[in-house]
Amino acid sequence: MATRYFGARVKRNEDPRLLTGRGMFVDDVQPTGVVHGAVLRSPHAHARIRSIDVAMAAALPGVVAVYTHADLPATLAAPLPKLIPHPALIHHKTQYALAPGIVRHVGEAVAFVVADSRYVAEDALDLIDVDYEPLAAVVDLEAAVAPDSPLVHDDMDTNVCAHYTQRVGDIEAAFARAAHVFTERFTVDRGTAAPMECRGVVAQWDHKMRQLTVWDSTQAPIPIRNGLARLLDLPQASVRVIAPDVGGGFGPKIMMFYPEEVLVPYAAMQLRRPVKWIEDRRENFAAMNQEREQIHDAQIAVDADGGILGVKTVFLYDSGAYIPYGIIVPIVASTTLPGPYRIPNYHCEFQAVFTNKTIVSPYRGAGRPHGVFVMERLMDRVARELNLDRTEVRRRNFIQNDEFPYDVGLIYQDNAPLIYDSGNYPAVFARALEMIGYERWPEQRARYRRDGRHVGLGVASYVEGGGIGPYEGCRVTVEPSGKVHAATSVGTQGQGHFTSFAQIIADALTVPVEDVVITTGDSGAMSWGTGTFASRAAVVAGNAVALAAQAVREKALKVAATTLEARVDDLELRDGQVSVRGSTERSLSLAKIAVAANPLRGTIPQDWEQPGLEASRFFAPPRGTFAGGTHAAIVEVDVATGMIKILKYVVVHDCGTIINPMILEGQIRGGVAQGIGNAFYEKLIYDENGQLLTQTFMDYLLPTAMEIPEVEIDHIETPSPLNPLGVKGAGEAGVIPVPAVFAQALEDALQPEYPIRISQMPLSPNLLLQMIQRQ
Amino acid sequence: MADPPTSIRRVTVRVNGREHSREVDVRLTLVDFLREALALTGTHVGCEHGVCGACTILLNGEAVRSCLMFAVQADGAEVTTVEALGTPERLHPLQEAFRDHHGLQCGFCTPGFLMTAVAFLRETPQPTDEEIREVLSGNLCRCTGYQGIVEAVRDAAERLRTQGPGLESTE
Numbered sequence: 001m002a003t004r005y006f007g008a009r010v011k012r013n014e015d016p017r018l019l020t021g022r023g024m025f026v027d028d029v030q031p032t033g034v035v036h037g038a039v040l041r042s043p044h045a046h047a048r049i050r051s052i053d054v055a056m057a058a059a060l061p062g063v064v065a066v067y068t069h070a071d072l073p074a075t076l077a078a079p080l081p082k083l084i085p086h087p088a089l090i091h092h093k094t095q096y097a098l099a100p101g102i103v104r105h106v107g108e109a110v111a112f113v114v115a116d117s118r119y120v121a122e123d124a125l126d127l128i129d130v131d132y133e134p135l136a137a138v139v140d141l142e143a144a145v146a147p148d149s150p151l152v153h154d155d156m157d158t159n160v161c162a163h164y165t166q167r168v169g170d171i172e173a174a175f176a177r178a179a180h181v182f183t184e185r186f187t188v189d190r191g192t193a194a195p196m197e198c199r200g201v202v203a204q205w206d207h208k209m210r211q212l213t214v215w216d217s218t219q220a221p222i223p224i225r226n227g228l229a230r231l232l233d234l235p236q237a238s239v240r241v242i243a244p245d246v247g248g249g250f251g252p253k254i255m256m257f258y259p260e261e262v263l264v265p266y267a268a269m270q271l272r273r274p275v276k277w278i279e280d281r282r283e284n285f286a287a288m289n290q291e292r293e294q295i296h297d298a299q300i301a302v303d304a305d306g307g308i309l310g311v312k313t314v315f316l317y318d319s320g321a322y323i324p325y326g327i328i329v330p331i332v333a334s335t336t337l338p339g340p341y342r343i344p345n346y347h348c349e350f351q352a353v354f355t356n357k358t359i360v361s362p363y364r365g366a367g368r369p370h371g372v373f374v375m376e377r378l379m380d381r382v383a384r385e386l387n388l389d390r391t392e393v394r395r396r397n398f399i400q401n402d403e404f405p406y407d408v409g410l411i412y413q414d415n416a417p418l419i420y421d422s423g424n425y426p427a428v429f430a431r432a433l434e435m436i437g438y439e440r441w442p443e444q445r446a447r448y449r450r451d452g453r454h455v456g457l458g459v460a461s462y463v464e465g466g467g468i469g470p471y472e473g474c475r476v477t478v479e480p481s482g483k484v485h486a487a488t489s490v491g492t493q494g495q496g497h498f499t500s501f502a503q504i505i506a507d508a509l510t511v512p513v514e515d516v517v518i519t520t521g522d523s524g525a526m527s528w529g530t531g532t533f534a535s536r537a538a539v540v541a542g543n544a545v546a547l548a549a550q551a552v553r554e555k556a557l558k559v560a561a562t563t564l565e566a567r568v569d570d571l572e573l574r575d576g577q578v579s580v581r582g583s584t585e586r587s588l589s590l591a592k593i594a595v596a597a598n599p600l601r602g603t604i605p606q607d608w609e610q611p612g613l614e615a616s617r618f619f620a621p622p623r624g625t626f627a628g629g630t631h632a633a634i635v636e637v638d639v640a641t642g643m644i645k646i647l648k649y650v651v652v653h654d655c656g657t658i659i660n661p662m663i664l665e666g667q668i669r670g671g672v673a674q675g676i677g678n679a680f681y682e683k684l685i686y687d688e689n690g691q692l693l694t695q696t697f698m699d700y701l702l703p704t705a706m707e708i709p710e711v712e713i714d715h716i717e718t719p720s721p722l723n724p725l726g727v728k729g730a731g732e733a734g735v736i737p738v739p740a741v742f743a744q745a746l747e748d749a750l751q752p753e754y755p756i757r758i759s760q761m762p763l764s765p766n767l768l769l770q771m772i773q774r775q
Numbered sequence: 776m777a778d779p780p781t782s783i784r785r786v787t788v789r790v791n792g793r794e795h796s797r798e799v800d801v802r803l804t805l806v807d808f809l810r811e812a813l814a815l816t817g818t819h820v821g822c823e824h825g826v827c828g829a830c831t832i833l834l835n836g837e838a839v840r841s842c843l844m845f846a847v848q849a850d851g852a853e854v855t856t857v858e859a860l861g862t863p864e865r866l867h868p869l870q871e872a873f874r875d876h877h878g879l880q881c882g883f884c885t886p887g888f889l890m891t892a893v894a895f896l897r898e899t900p901q902p903t904d905e906e907i908r909e910v911l912s913g914n915l916c917r918c919t920g921y922q923g924i925v926e927a928v929r930d931a932a933e934r935l936r937t938q939g940p941g942l943e944s945t946e
Contacts, residue, residue, distance in 0.1 A: 011874055016863035018882030019870040021817015021856065025883060028816035119802060196821045196829055196917050197883040247819070247883025248917050281822040494881030494918045666877045669920030697826035697915070704912035705921040734920075 005503035005513050009662040013514055014498040023245040026200035026217045027278045034202070035064050037264055037277035038121035040111040040128050041287065042103035045137035045356035045690020046150070049101050049110070049130060057113060057127040062120035065271060066128070067112040067263065069098040075231045076266060080257045084326035088164035089352070091156055094324040095359060097259045097266075103132075104152055104321035105358050106692055107286025109259040114267050114275055137356040137690040141293055141318045144353045152321055152354035161319065162327050162352040166334060168409035169345035174310030178301035182381045186296045186374050187760045188739070190318075190684040191677070192288065193363045194702055195493070197247020198279035199288060201260050203268035210234070214241045214265050219254035219491050220531025225523040227256050228265055236527070243521030249493035250674070251362040252289040254533050255324065285695040289325075290684060291363035293318035294333060294370050300378040301345075306386050306393040310345035313337060313374055317352045318360060325361035327352050331413050332465070333367030336736075337375050338408055339463050340425035340628055341397040346409070356690045362533065364674060365735045368464060373761060376460040376740035380747070390744070391433060391459065398425045405721075413534070414468040416623035421728075424718045428652045429461055429630045431714055435650040436632035445748070454639055455647065456749025459632040460740035464655075466535025466729020467625035467720070471618050473528050474544040476505055476552045478613040480598075482576070482591030484509060484516045486548070489529020490541045491521030495731065496663040500538060501545045503659060504725070508549035509556070509590065511576045528618070535627075535729025538659060543723045544619040551615035558608060559597045560588050625720045625728035627655035631672070631737045635745040639754065642769030644680065644746070646709040654716040656728040664730055665713050671734015673708045678735065679742040681707065683762050750775075786850045790815065791859035799846045806830045808846035809856060817857040817886050821915070828914030831887040832856050838894035857886035860893065868934040869893060869927070878927035880918035888914050892928045902932055 017023060054066040069077060079094040099110050111128050115121035136150035143149055144159040152159055175181055202215040212234060218224050218241075225241040232239070246253065255261075260277050268275040279287065296315040302308055317330040327350075334348035379397075383390040399406050399420070406420040437444065441457050448455040476486045486505055490497065502516035509516075519525045529541075553573060560578035561568045564586050571578050579587035588596075594613040597604075604611055634648040651668055658664055681701040685693045694700040719726030743758040746768065750756050754775040787796040790813060797812050804823075809815045809832070821829030823842045830842040833855035861867035866874065869892055879885040888911065895902070895910045902910075907928045908921075916924060 012877070014882070015874040015879060016866060016870075018879055018885055019857075019866060019873055019889070020861055020863050021815070021858045021886055022863065023817075023882050025816075025819070027810075027820065030811070030814065030816075119800065194917055195883075196827060196881070196915060197819070198821075245882060248881045250917070278820075281824065281827075494879075496880070662877050666880055666919060666923060669922050670880060670918045671920075673920035674917070696824055697822050698824070702915050702917065704915065705908040705925060706912040708921050710922055711920060 005506050007658055008660065010499055010503055010513055010660055012496050012499040013502055025197055025245045025247055026202055026215045029202045029215045031202070031204050031274035034274040034276050035114050035116060035271065036118040036121050037267065037275055038113050038118060038125055039109050039260065039283065040113070040125045041283065042099065042106055042108040042110055044103055044132055044134050045106050045139065046135040047103050047132040048135060049099060049103065050133055051131045052111060053129040054111065057124040060120065060124050060127060062116040063113060063124045064116065065114045065267060066124065067098065067267065069096065069100045072097060076262055080324065081227055083256055083324055084328060086162070086327050089162040089323065089327050091153070091161035093153055093161065093322050095259065095322040097262050105356050106690055107358060112263045112267065114271065139355055139357060139686050139688055139690045141295060141316050141353060141355060144355045145316060145351065152356055159354040160351045161323055161354055164327060165349040166410050167347050171310050171312055171345045171347040174345035175301045178309045179304040180385060181299055181301045182378065182385060183299045184377065184381060184759055186298060186377060188292050188294050188370050188373065189762060190290050190293045191682045191762065192285060192290050192684055192700065193250035193252045195248030195250055195253065198281060198284040199253065199258065199260065200278040201264040202274065202276045203265040204274040205269040205272060207272050210238055212239045212265055212269065215244055216241055216261060217246045217253055218243050219249040219493060219533055220256065221491050221521045222489055222523045222529040223256050223531060224261060228262070231262055232265060232269065240524040243491035246491060246493040249532065250364040251366060251533065253493070254531055255289060255361060282695050285700065286358055286692050289359045289361040290320070291329065291360050291366070292678070293360065296370065296374050298374050298378060300382060302382050306382050306388050306396055308341060308343050308397050311343050311378065312347040314349045317350050318355050318357070319352050320355060320357045320359040322359050323352060324359065328413050329360065329362055329367040333370040335410050335412050335418050336368040336463065336465065337371035339372060339375050340399055340461050341375070342399050357686055364671065365732050368462065368732060368736045369678065369739055372460060372462045372737045373740045376737065377743060377759065380744055391438060394429065394461065395426065398429065412465055412624055414624055419623060420463065420626040421720050421722050422718045423626065423628045424654060424716055425461065425628055428628055428654050428716050431716065432459060432630035432632045432650055432652040435652065435712060435714060436634065436648060453636060454749045455634060455636045456745040456747065457632065457634050458741040458745030458748065459630060460737040460744065461630040462628065462736045464535060464627045464729060464733050464736060465624045466627060466731065467539030467621060468534050468536055469540065469621050470530060471620040472530065472541035472544050473526060473616060473618040474541060474548040475526060475614065475616040476548040478552060478590045478594045480591060480594045482589060484511055485519065486516065486545065487519040487525035488541045488545060489526045490532045490537045493532065495537060495667065496660065497537060500659045500663055501542065504542060504545050505549040508553045509576065510573050535731035539625055539723060539727050539729050540619055540621060542659065542727055543725050544617050546725055547617035547619060548615050551617055552613060555608060555615060556590060556593050556613055559593050559613065562605070563588060563596050619723065621722055625656065625722055627728040627730060627733060629653040629733050631741045633741050633745050635742065635749060637746060637749045637768070639772050642765035642772065649709050650712045652714045652716065653733055654718050655730040655733065656720040657717055657726040658715060659727060661715065667730050668713055668734040669711045671732060672711050672738060673703055675735040675738025676708060677703045678762055679739040680763050683764065784847050786846050788849050788852055788854055790854045791856060801845060801847050803846045804842055805844040805846045805849050806841035809841060815856050815858055819883055819886060821884065826915065827884065828891060829884050829887040831890040831914065833890055833894055836894070838891050857889055860889060868938055869931040872927040872931040872934060876923045876926040876930060878919065878923040884914060884916045888916065888924055892931065896932050896935055900932060900936060904929065
């Protein structure tokens with residue numbers, strides 16, 4: 001093979017299109033005759049709808065239709081589907097397409113207007129008269145579990161919808177014999193993923209063909225297709241869902257269903273006209289799922305040397321008004337907490353709680369940042385109390401390389417045992433310390449201090465579970481033109497699948513990477529799949545791509561062997577040509593083989609499996625892969641303002657073999673930026689009535705190029721034994737430990753003059769300043 | 776709704792070197808005009824309140840937010856959008872630099888960054904990193920962490936100095 005693309009910094013195939021304004025995002029879909037939807041949203045966190053009068057709205061010129069709950073067919077009037085049930089989830093309450101009489105959070109959909117333009121549709125929203133009877137709202141997470149709390153769902157006698165405990169070993173015995181037990185409370189508040197593209201749906205119904213086409217900015221187009229077919233009583237073959245270019249996902253763009261994902265297709269079928277709904281930013285803040293709110297009461301038991309004997313966390317998880325996505329986030333928080341440390345006795349227990357706030361579902365990290373924040377803060381506490389170096393206490397507790405596969409003893413989010421497949425935590429940690437200059441840090445810190453500067457260092461490690469099943473698939477086709485097409489079942493939101501998957505195929509078929517055309521996120525191109533979430537696309541779809549490409553390679557040799565009258569063993573594939581070894585004349589291009597593989601007459605051998613130079617393969621991993629990493633940062637605090645400046649940020653990351661380091665580093669850097677937002681700038685604030693006070697980018701601060709530093713990255717590659725490529729997930733690595741790193745660095749910067757203790761995230765300049773001033 | 780939106784005005788704009796004249800509703804934003812009336816969907820709508828910068832275009836050569844303007848306010852103006860920079864086969868040096876430095880992931884914010892940077896580099900051909908970061912801080916990206924974008928703009932400044940601008944032909 002002339003070039004090997006796997007592992008190389010291959011420039012992205014998708015870039016020329018995206019750079020020249022030729023991307024195809026949902027809002028760029030402009031069918032002839034399209035009409036525009038707008039959603040009337042609840043202004044109350046909790047209210048009974050006494051009546052809705054839509055007459056004036058319906059009479060407005062340009063309005064095509066107005067829908068309320070009463071107008072919906074039974075399948076759409078019922079609660080929307082329950083995703084991911086769990087035995088511990090007793091009250092699996094899901095959201096409605098349109099509120100049936102009670103609204104339970106600000107932003108909940110109440111009515112849907114379709115009009116000639118979005119402008120007129122929004123005018124019509126103002127003309128809908130809803131008579132609300134406000135009900136008592138419960139907003140605060142702890143208040144929601146108090147005995148006298150208002151109830152979010154009045155058919156329950158509590159707001160707790162799940163109570164789940166996992167235990168490893170004997171935690172009571174561990175605590176009883178421990179030299180030290182330390183107890184702390186940690187809180188993490190809400191944020192939003194804020195993809196630059198808000199959500200959007202376009203639907204077109206061809207009544208004669210009975211064919212529904214939906215463009216949806218979703219991370220999971222195939223499950224959306226399956227669900228829509230069921231809800232709209234159509235065969236799956238009559239529904240095609242396309243996730244075209246998606247302008248960032250980060251978790252919340254997978255839900256099945258957001259109300260608009262059923263309302264827009266339903267209206268398109270009813271009206272027999274294409275319907276478009278594009279979420280605006282204000283809507284996005286209230287109507288797209290949020291994440292992060294948890295309160296942990298945690299304890300760590302250690303021996304006299306700081307060796308961990310046991311860890312216990314009991315926490316509350318705020319699910320918002322409904323819990324469609326189940327208890328994935330708190331399970332991930334529980335199971336990420338142990339991280340790279342040997343914890344022989346562990347108790348994790350949570351209650352998932354309804355509040356009158358926007359629904360919570362995974363946002364990049366999805367519980368992992370919480371687990372790591374709790375664990376790393378506990379390690380810092382141990383170091384401080386035992387007067388140990390913070391890196392030494394960690395080194396003493398790392399899982400060692402000869403302990404893999406390492407069974408943590410828990411059940412992970414995929415219902416499979418939590419077994420770390422491989423890793424090299426001490427080496428990753430050591431490399432990060434080297435890059436941040438830990439050895440010289442005491443002198444450097446002292447030097448800063450002599451100059452009157454408050455500068456601190458933070459370092460934290462994590463294990464990132466990803467690459468979970470159930471499966472993904474890929475079909476690779478060499479067309480008679482010689483062009484290679486591949487369709488995969490996952491969608492893409494910027495992760496570079498058009499390139500990384502093409503690299504895998506180009507290597508197998510010895511063709512230029514830019515000649516491999518990938519289709520992602522189109523249920524019309526690939527009918528089976530789940531979606532892009534949980535850091536799994538490169539692992540699960542990537543391995544399906546590799547298997548399919550390998551099968552096509554083998555088939556090319558088989559077909560060529562027939563045509564060239566040679567033995568397969570005597571053939572070689574090079575530069576897209578199959579030839580008999582040692583002969584330049586007896587040779588066939590992949591294009592010619594593709595023609596030969598699909599004859600119009602005659603017979604095809606049974607071992608060709610199917611006609612054409614094509615193969616489909618699925619990959620179903622036995623359980624998840626577990627990547628690891630360490631972040632370290634040097635952060636300066638301005639004690640007069642509470643503002644910070646990140647002087648250095650390093651990441652050492654191990655996600656197994658690397659397909660494309662450029663893409664991987666991009667994933668990590670983007671994650672770190674979101675983590676910095678989560679740690680210091682971004683916070684969704686609700687008032688006591690459940691009104692969201694941060695509904696613009698003026699109030700909710702996304703970090704800019706001024707706040708995000710350069711991130712230095714190094715990789716250690718410990719392949720996963722669980723898949724042929726040896727890869728692990730990496731999508732969430734950047735974001736996971738940032739709050740933990742920040743907390744440690746800020747405390748380090750401010751000791752000893754300002755002995756602050758950080759146990760909450762996110763912080764903000766104001767909050768940090770208050771903490772400093774209280775000292 | 777006190778005043779039904781019935782006011783229609785004619786607007787004539789030169790976009791990417793071509794003149795367009797349309798009757799528009801006076802409340803139609805410039806970005807909706809570009810995207811819907813002219814089908815130039817390269818300019819994106821990210822926040823509609825002037826913070827994210829995804830809708831940045833050049834108006835008479837200046838980088839502006841097309842979500843904060845009405846189409847009628849652009850009457851008689853010269854507008855340049857991302858579609859005028861380069862083609863997939865022949866990228867503008869700035870676009871090349873974005874590709875080389877992985878300055879984009881999902882690509883949604885990218886047209887806005889490109890237009891901001893094009894205007895900036897014309898005024899500041901030899902920028903410092905601090906100047907680059909400051910001008911880019913008016914645009915939001917949620918994917919990249921900005922590093923690739925900063926590197927791309929730095930590199931593009933160099934390329935534009937040595938290779939020449941390459942945008943003049945489109946204006």
